[in-house]
Amino acid sequence: MVEPKPIDNLQLDAAGRLRHFLSIEGLDRDLLLRIMDTAESFAAVSEQKVKKVPLLRGKTIVNLFFENSTRTRTTFELAAKRLSADVLNINIAVSATAKGESLLDTVRNLEAMHADMFVVRHEQSGAAHFIARHVAPHVSVINAGDGRHAHPTQAMLDMFTIRRLKGQFDALRVAVVGDILHSRVARSEIRALNALGAAEVRVVAPKTLLPAQVETLGVKVFRNLEEGLRDVDVIIMLRLQKERMSGALLPSEHEYFTCFGLTEQRLALAKADVIVMHPGPVNRNIEIESRVADGPHSVILQQVSHGIAVRMAILSMAMQVGDGRPGRRVNA
Amino acid sequence: MTGERIVISSGRVVDPASNLDGVMPLYLADGKVLAVGARPEGFESDLEIAVPGEIVCPGFIDLSVRMREPGQEHKATFASETAAAIAAGVTTACCPPDTRPVIDTPAVVNLVQGLAKRTGTIQVLPIGALTRALNGRDLSEMSALKVAGCVAVSNALMPVTNTLVLRRALEYAASYDLLVMIRPEDPWLRDAGCAHEGAVATRLGLPGIPETAETVALAQTLALVEHIGVRTHFGPLSCARAVEMIALARRRGLPVSADVTAHHLHLSEGDVDGFNAYCHVTPPLRAAGDRDALRAGVARGEIVAICSDHQPHEADAKLNAFPLTEPGISSLETLLPLTLRLVDGGILELARALACLTAAPAALLKLETGVLRPGAPADICIFDPDRVWTVNREEWRSRGHNTPFWGQALKGRVTHTLVQGRLVFSLVQAA
Numbered sequence: 001m002v003e004p005k006p007i008d009n010l011q012l013d014a015a016g017r018l019r020h021f022l023s024i025e026g027l028d029r030d031l032l033l034r035i036m037d038t039a040e041s042f043a044a045v046s047e048q049k050v051k052k053v054p055l056l057r058g059k060t061i062v063n064l065f066f067e068n069s070t071r072t073r074t075t076f077e078l079a080a081k082r083l084s085a086d087v088l089n090i091n092i093a094v095s096a097t098a099k100g101e102s103l104l105d106t107v108r109n110l111e112a113m114h115a116d117m118f119v120v121r122h123e124q125s126g127a128a129h130f131i132a133r134h135v136a137p138h139v140s141v142i143n144a145g146d147g148r149h150a151h152p153t154q155a156m157l158d159m160f161t162i163r164r165l166k167g168q169f170d171a172l173r174v175a176v177v178g179d180i181l182h183s184r185v186a187r188s189e190i191r192a193l194n195a196l197g198a199a200e201v202r203v204v205a206p207k208t209l210l211p212a213q214v215e216t217l218g219v220k221v222f223r224n225l226e227e228g229l230r231d232v233d234v235i236i237m238l239r240l241q242k243e244r245m246s247g248a249l250l251p252s253e254h255e256y257f258t259c260f261g262l263t264e265q266r267l268a269l270a271k272a273d274v275i276v277m278h279p280g281p282v283n284r285n286i287e288i289e290s291r292v293a294d295g296p297h298s299v300i301l302q303q304v305s306h307g308i309a310v311r312m313a314i315l316s317m318a319m320q321v322g323d324g325r326p327g328r329r330v331n332a
Numbered sequence: 333m334t335g336e337r338i339v340i341s342s343g344r345v346v347d348p349a350s351n352l353d354g355v356m357p358l359y360l361a362d363g364k365v366l367a368v369g370a371r372p373e374g375f376e377s378d379l380e381i382a383v384p385g386e387i388v389c390p391g392f393i394d395l396s397v398r399m400r401e402p403g404q405e406h407k408a409t410f411a412s413e414t415a416a417a418i419a420a421g422v423t424t425a426c427c428p429p430d431t432r433p434v435i436d437t438p439a440v441v442n443l444v445q446g447l448a449k450r451t452g453t454i455q456v457l458p459i460g461a462l463t464r465a466l467n468g469r470d471l472s473e474m475s476a477l478k479v480a481g482c483v484a485v486s487n488a489l490m491p492v493t494n495t496l497v498l499r500r501a502l503e504y505a506a507s508y509d510l511l512v513m514i515r516p517e518d519p520w521l522r523d524a525g526c527a528h529e530g531a532v533a534t535r536l537g538l539p540g541i542p543e544t545a546e547t548v549a550l551a552q553t554l555a556l557v558e559h560i561g562v563r564t565h566f567g568p569l570s571c572a573r574a575v576e577m578i579a580l581a582r583r584r585g586l587p588v589s590a591d592v593t594a595h596h597l598h599l600s601e602g603d604v605d606g607f608n609a610y611c612h613v614t615p616p617l618r619a620a621g622d623r624d625a626l627r628a629g630v631a632r633g634e635i636v637a638i639c640s641d642h643q644p645h646e647a648d649a650k651l652n653a654f655p656l657t658e659p660g661i662s663s664l665e666t667l668l669p670l671t672l673r674l675v676d677g678g679i680l681e682l683a684r685a686l687a688c689l690t691a692a693p694a695a696l697l698k699l700e701t702g703v704l705r706p707g708a709p710a711d712i713c714i715f716d717p718d719r720v721w722t723v724n725r726e727e728w729r730s731r732g733h734n735t736p737f738w739g740q741a742l743k744g745r746v747t748h749t750l751v752q753g754r755l756v757f758s759l760v761q762a763a
Contacts, residue, residue: 134651211529212530212542217535
């Protein structure tokens with residue numbers, strides 16, 4: 001009975017253009033396709049000798065990381081630099097909030113330095129939304145992962161990878177395997193796959209690693225990996241955090257690998273042209289056998305390089321420089 | 333001026349405790365109800381409060397109000413929250429022991445009573461700590477707390493995880509016929525949860541609090557209560573299964589009762605959507621089915637009382653990522669209109685709704701108030717059941733601005749509040 005505050009309105013301006021990029025929820029199929037189309041044109045830039053376009057020249061992007069990350073932060077930094085933006089990396093895990101500064105104060109201080117965009121990673125769900133709701137009107141917020149909630153740029157780079165390799169989504173069966181409960185990647189992937197019309201999205205995990213009423217996310221639940229992999233086109237393996245490998249969630253790494261590790265033998269149950277994805281960092285021989293991670297079906301490294309083009313697309317679209325295509329010069 | 337003689341005329345007097353409902357005058361003198369209906373011989377009033385079309389009932393007795401004093405004056409004070417209470421028709425407020433310092437010695441009881449007295453309007457009833465410093469290990473000096481004026485003992489939001497300590501604490505409280513107030517929550521099952529473990533928390537990636545956090549703790553305590561026979565009150569409840577368990581225990585004759593907050597009777601998990609920190613409460617807002625079961629529990633009398641569970645916060649407490657915000661709603665001023673909405677919706681009879689705010693909590697705490705019988709203290713609430721008002725910051729009295737109801741039109745507004753025969757609030761004068 002409280003007035004709803006829909007997440008979607010926060011992300012789009014009155015014209016339906018991207019203003020913040022916080023979660024896949026609230027974005028329609030067309031917008032997701034446009035992000036991928038834009039990323040296609042940036043992918044070409046990355047392959048040129050001069051890998052830079054001047055779209056965001058004069059803009060300041062702050063990478064605001066409250067939680068450690070190497071891959072995501074680095075690809076965001078590269079994406080911003082290839083768009084000619086100035087980039088400031090702030091590792092808050094060892095910075096201001098450690099001295100007791102509030103989240104809002106940190107944001108306000110950086111805003112006072114005339115930042116144009118915050119790329120935020122935070123250990124708590126909802127942090128990016130909170131910041132987006134409180135920044136000045138000209139500042140955009142990109143969610144680089146918040147708690148268990150969302151990691152929408154990861155989902156988009158995975159969708160981009162799938163589309164490049166598989167073409168269409170509507171015939172695809174996709175299995176997401178592992179720690180769904182704690183995974184922001186899983187939530188965003190599931191949402192994106194459903195928005196793009198994938199035929200079937202499965203989650204495969206023991207009950208301790210599944211959130212309550214997971215089927216309401218639009219997935220089919222499997223507790224058995226062999227069954228879950230049968231005839232799938234795409235396998236998305238999730239990272240299992242070290243601290244969750246023993247204790248009350250799981251008895252041991254060994255038992256997890258025995259039941260849920262992706263081996264060549266199990267891979268054979270999927271379609272012959274199945275692709276294997278992982279958001280990284282990979283725990284070899286816990287989630288996935290090295291032979292599979294390095295094998296012919298694995299597209300893990302392609303995901304990483306696609307990450308730059310997809311993030312370039314999202315950064316430029318959220319800064320509203322045209323549709324973000326490098327061919328069109330618009331300087332806001 | 334307790335000697336003032338007042339007549340409240342033309343109002344519809346609704347007093348669930350004495351089964352009274354009708355338009356009649358109410359005569360007050362010496363801080364007490366003198367007569368209901370017939371004018372006492374020789375009565376000359378110093379003041380007439382004419383309230384045609386309004387309802388006159390006992391002042392509300394709220395089982396859980398956090399004044400935040402002593403110890404958290406940056407959130408609220410007795411002065412600010414008492415002002416909110418009288419504007420909400422609340423004439424008696426029970427204060428949980430989780431102040432700083434904790435209400436676990438007669439000295440702190442005296443401190444709280446002194447602060448209340450200095451503000452000097454409503455009756456403040458301190459609830460003593462069940463265990464010292466709420467540590468869940470060492471029994472508090474319950475006898476001394478009772479002598480000092482505590483009406484009940486409770487461990488507030490802190491768990492007593494050791495079941496032997498819980499057993500001993502219940503036995504010890506029973507020795508002094510102290511009511512024990514328990515918020516049923518298993519800390520292990522609750523873990524770091526901040527929202528109902530269900531579809532909404534799953535979608536938002538919020539760590540969930542399963543309903544078993546409530547039912548497991550409730551089952552455990554009920555088993556001990558059955559063994560010991562101590563009067564125990566549980567609340568606030570949040571889920572359907574807990575209502576069933578309380579109803580069953582009551583049918584089996586256990587000396588137990590329960591309450592619910594007015595906001596849990598309206599809000600549900602969906603209201604958290606968009607990471608709405610104003611709806612971050614504990615126990616969490618659960619599924620719509622749970623909310624409906626709580627309503628039915630109140631209607632059937634299985635849940636005897638409705639409280640505000642008032643928790644005012646400073647603005648910063650809600651300015652953070654949802655899991656990092658502090659739970660709680662500033663809820664005194666929405667207590668009556670939210671309760672009346674259930675009457676309007678045909679879910680509760682008016683008398684039953686008012687009993688939840690008056691006679692039932694009075695009976696639990698063995699108070700003389702909560703009734704308009706001649707001789708009872710003249711703690712009275714007068715409200716206009718049809719008056720629509722919009723929740724707005726200009727008229728808000730609590731220092732805690734943490735309510736999810738901003739901008740909402742609510743029906744039912746307190747126009748006068750009397751405490752011991754003294755007019756302490758009048759909407760016309762306040763405006």
